[in-house]
Amino acid sequence: MGWLDQVGDQVDTLTRARELQESSRSAEAYRILSDVLATTNDRYARADALVQRLSAVVNLGRTAEYTRAIEEATTAVRDLAEPYPHGHLHALAALAAHHQGALDRCVMHLVRAARALGAVSDPDRDTAWGWHDLAMAYSYLSFHGYALGAIELARQLGLAAGIPAETFAAPGIRLRNAVALDHTGDSDGCLRVLRDIGSDLKQFLHAGQAGRLRPSSLAAYGYAAARQAALGDRLEAGTDAAPARLLGHGGDSARARDMRQLGEVCLAIAADRPIEAVSRIDTVQVSTETLGAAEPDRLRSIALGRAGDHVAAHRVDRRAFRLAAQRNDRLRDVYIDGIAARIDHEEMRREAARFEGEALTDPLTGLPNRRRLERYIAAVMAQGKRVVIGVCDLDGFKAVNTYHGHHSGDLVLQRIAGVVNRVMRRDDFVARYGGDEFVVVLPGTDMAEAQEVARRIKSAVRTEDWEALVPGTPVGVSIGFAEVAATGPDVPDALSVAFEAADREMLRAKTRPRAS
Numbered sequence: 001m002g003w004l005d006q007v008g009d010q011v012d013t014l015t016r017a018r019e020l021q022e023s024s025r026s027a028e029a030y031r032i033l034s035d036v037l038a039t040t041n042d043r044y045a046r047a048d049a050l051v052q053r054l055s056a057v058v059n060l061g062r063t064a065e066y067t068r069a070i071e072e073a074t075t076a077v078r079d080l081a082e083p084y085p086h087g088h089l090h091a092l093a094a095l096a097a098h099h100q101g102a103l104d105r106c107v108m109h110l111v112r113a114a115r116a117l118g119a120v121s122d123p124d125r126d127t128a129w130g131w132h133d134l135a136m137a138y139s140y141l142s143f144h145g146y147a148l149g150a151i152e153l154a155r156q157l158g159l160a161a162g163i164p165a166e167t168f169a170a171p172g173i174r175l176r177n178a179v180a181l182d183h184t185g186d187s188d189g190c191l192r193v194l195r196d197i198g199s200d201l202k203q204f205l206h207a208g209q210a211g212r213l214r215p216s217s218l219a220a221y222g223y224a225a226a227r228q229a230a231l232g233d234r235l236e237a238g239t240d241a242a243p244a245r246l247l248g249h250g251g252d253s254a255r256a257r258d259m260r261q262l263g264e265v266c267l268a269i270a271a272d273r274p275i276e277a278v279s280r281i282d283t284v285q286v287s288t289e290t291l292g293a294a295e296p297d298r299l300r301s302i303a304l305g306r307a308g309d310h311v312a313a314h315r316v317d318r319r320a321f322r323l324a325a326q327r328n329d330r331l332r333d334v335y336i337d338g339i340a341a342r343i344d345h346e347e348m349r350r351e352a353a354r355f356e357g358e359a360l361t362d363p364l365t366g367l368p369n370r371r372r373l374e375r376y377i378a379a380v381m382a383q384g385k386r387v388v389i390g391v392c393d394l395d396g397f398k399a400v401n402t403y404h405g406h407h408s409g410d411l412v413l414q415r416i417a418g419v420v421n422r423v424m425r426r427d428d429f430v431a432r433y434g435g436d437e438f439v440v441v442l443p444g445t446d447m448a449e450a451q452e453v454a455r456r457i458k459s460a461v462r463t464e465d466w467e468a469l470v471p472g473t474p475v476g477v478s479i480g481f482a483e484v485a486a487t488g489p490d491v492p493d494a495l496s497v498a499f500e501a502a503d504r505e506m507l508r509a510k511t512r513p514r515a516s
Contacts, residue, residue: 002124003084009042017052018129022167024215024251026059047076047085054092055133058099061254061287066096083426087116088130094137099289103141110137114150119426128157132168139173140289142180147173166204166212171197172220172255176291179227183294183324187231194228197221198241205240215249219256222246223291226263229270230302243267258286265299269306277303294323362432364410365417373431373439377484377495380443387443387484388450389495391502392420392457394436395476395510404470412466412475419464423456442481450481480505 004011013036020029033053040046050073057069070093077085090113097106113134120127135150155168174197182190201221204210213221225243229235236242247263250256261284268277281300297320304313360372368376380387394416401409413436420438421430429441440457442450458477466475482501484494 002122003082003126004048004124006082007042007044007048009040009045010036011045014045014048014052017049021052021055021059022214024059024249024253024256026056027252029053030056030060043076044080047073047080050076051085051089051092054089054096058092058095059253059255061099063096063099066100070096083116083119084127084130087113087118087120088126088133089113090116091130091134091137095133095140098137098140099287106137106141110134110141110143110146113137115422121425123157123160125158125161125163128154128161128163128168131157132170135170135173139176142176142292144173144177144180147177164209164212166209166217167214169200169204169213169217171200171217171224175220175224175227178224179291179295179298180324182231183292183298183320185321191228191231191233194224194231195233197224198228201225201241210240215251216253216256218246219250219253219259222249223259223263223266226266226270230266230299235267235270254287255290258290261286262291262295262299265303269299269303272306274303274306278307292324294320297323365414365432367417367421367438368429368431370431370433373429373433373441374495376429376431377441380441381484385443386445387441388445388447388481389484389498389502390440390442390450390454390479390481391433391499391506392438392440392477392479393506393510395478396474397436399473400470400475403473408470411469415464415469416461416475416477419460420457423453423460425453428453447481447483454479454481478506478509480507480509 004014007014013032017029017032017036020026020032030053033049033056036049037046037053040049050069054069054073057065070089073089073092077089080086090109094106094109094113097103097109113130117127117130117134131150131154135147135154138144138147138150151168151170151173154170155165158168159165174193178190178193178197181187181193198221201210204213210218221241222243222245225236225241225246229243237244243263244267247260250260261280265277265280265284268274268280278300281296281303284296286296297316301313301317301320304310304316360369360375361367362369377387377389394412397409397412400412413432416438417430417432420440424430424440425442427443429443431439431441433439440453442453445453457479461475461477464475466473480502482498482505484498
């Protein structure tokens with residue numbers, strides 16, 4: 001069941017608002033959504049309208065309304081069990097926080113958005129758009145790798161929901177990656193990415209699919225072509241790929257307006273009118289967040305160089321480089337894994353507080369301990385649910401303690417606890433069983449589903465940056481699963497049997513050859 005299937009009022013109107021926003025007509029969508037809020041008593045319809053209206057506010061660049069819009073949407077979705085509205089709300093709140101310059105708050109929202117959207121059990125087209133908006137937020141914050149991963153997931157979910165692939169082409173994400181390269185001195189790398197963006201557009205045009213591209217995407221394609229021409233490549237003219245024509249798209253999007261103004265500067269440079277380009281830069285007012293604070297100065301430097309004033313061009317280029325470096329320094333202070341670890345700690349501490357007075361929590365990792373694990377399994381099985389347990393044992397942990405000491409070993413255990421906890425589904429349970437052994441409990445799950453959970457855990461552990469924490473000592477995980485096959489008074493014995501079976505499977509996994 002998709003998200004809109006649960007909305008009981010004005011679904012057609014809410015769908016229409018979505019279509020308007022996808023067509024970069026956010027002002028119209030805002031008015032429609034305000035009418036819904038004035039007439040509905042359905043809590044799902046109200047939550048959807050408020051999340052969508054926040055999207056419209058962000059698209060329109062109405063920064064004065066951000067705080068109130070976020071507060072109203074948060075209140076509306078707070079008591080909803082469905083993860084989608086929470087995830088999309090946090091993705092939009094991350095965009096708003098980014099525009100307000102609150103980088104730590106922005107990254108906090110990014111982490112929460114990814115977790116909530118990842119917990120959606122039946123992803124639909126709305127979930128795909130949530131991942132799209134999260135990808136945009138990653139991109140604006142210069143987390144380009146995360147952005148590309150999120151937009152690819154949005155594309156896959158969109159295809160499954162009948163959304164054409166070109167809808168999530170997202171040239172703006174690669175465009176920001178390109179100009180970021182140029183801001184830090186890699187103009188050749190910038191040109192390679194810009195040329196790839198142009199090639200994609202030509203493929204869409206050749207296939208007759210350009211009409212399906214979103215107006216904001218067309219504006220991004222236009223700026224990519226204009227920026228490429230400003231760096232010296234041949235300028236397209238008189239075709240559907242001409243940047244002047246593409247830059248006219250974008251509707252009422254604040255970001256498209258920014259690209260339109262800066263695109264005209266690029267076209268003046270490409271047309272060998274550098275003095276006009278400098279004059280335009282002096283008059284444009286664009287958000288520093290659309291393409292980075294360094295972009296106007298970088299364009300000024302290119303224009304001054306074309307005009308022959310190389311001393312001034314060099315001076316301005318150095319200023320552009322410093323602006324780009326400042327952003328990197330600020331990002332380093334709120335690096336996304338640090339924020340994620342803080343959230344893990346807060347969530348584990350809140351969970352532990354529920355059982356205050358009882359020794360049910362592992363003090364090192366904050367996870368439930370063996371005693372609480374056994375209580376949890378017994379409670380789940382008393383409800384008649386099928387239960388699969390998995391034993392997870394770390395690979396390479398002995399070497400960590402040998403070469404880096406037990407303090408580093410403790411840090412690895414804490415990191416593993418957070419990594420495993422993050423990839424679990426909403427109703428799954430994770431505990432530290434002892435030493436470097438963790439146990440996951442999967443209620444209502446069969447063995448085939450358990451293998452998919454194992455794949456996710458292994459992938460998350462494998463991609464963690466262990467080299468930065470314990471250089472030269474890679475960390476992995478071996479996992480074995482077994483089903484607990486009893487209810488009532490036989491649960492303790494059945495649990496013991498299942499643990500032994502899972503432990504044997506884990507040991508077999510350790511001895512299997514690793515895939516290269």
